[in-house]
Amino acid sequence: MKKYIIPGIILAIVAFLALNAWSTYNSFVTIDQDVEAQWGKVQVQYQRRMDLIPNLVRTVQGYAAHESETYENVTRARAGLDAAMNAAGADSASAVPASETDFQRYNSAQDGLNRALSIYVNAVREAYPDLKADTQFVSLQDQLEGTENRIATERGRYTEIVRDYNVRVRKFPANIWAGLFGYHAKPQFAADEAAATAPTVQF
Secondary structure, rough: HHHHHHHEEEEEHHHHHHHHHHHHHHHHHHHHHHHHHHHHHHHHHHHHHHHHHHHHHHHHHHHHHOOHHHHHHHHHHHHHHHHHHHHHEEEEEEOOOHHHHHHHHHHHHHHHHHHHHHHHHHHHHHHOOHHHHHHHHHHHHHHHHHHHHHHHHHHHHHHHHHHHHHHHHOOOOOOHHHHOOOOOOOOOOOOOHHHHHHOOOOO
């Protein structure tokens, strides 16, 4: 019987490790898919904002008739908005950016778009006071504000899911299997330092 004890112990250890690896891998797959799904929801809200902006611009253009100086000011603000939109669009990614650098570039582009949009709307308010009462303009403002709230909500949910994922990846002994299976900590949203300062319109 003694000659079977050591092989039995080894077999039990191997079986335990195999079971643990199988269970851990499946949990990684599940939470990784949760992260990807939540990232998709963040992107949906970013895209909603992008889709609303052309409508806002067209509405303003309908009012931008006679005053050349005012029109130049709004056009200048819109140029910044267009540049930010292009940057945000160029940095879009269907999957969660793998590196911290890519994630920060994407995040910076979206934050830049948000700041440019705020400047554009403020410029419009100053340039065309009567536009504040226009139903379509008010509706678009409400939709943009609602979109920003949705973006904040989905980013918050993404942060929570990634936090759980990163804790799981870094905990022992799961971190051993994470390294073997190619699962690594994912980048997180960080507060934009510029967000602490209210945007101002300067021409």
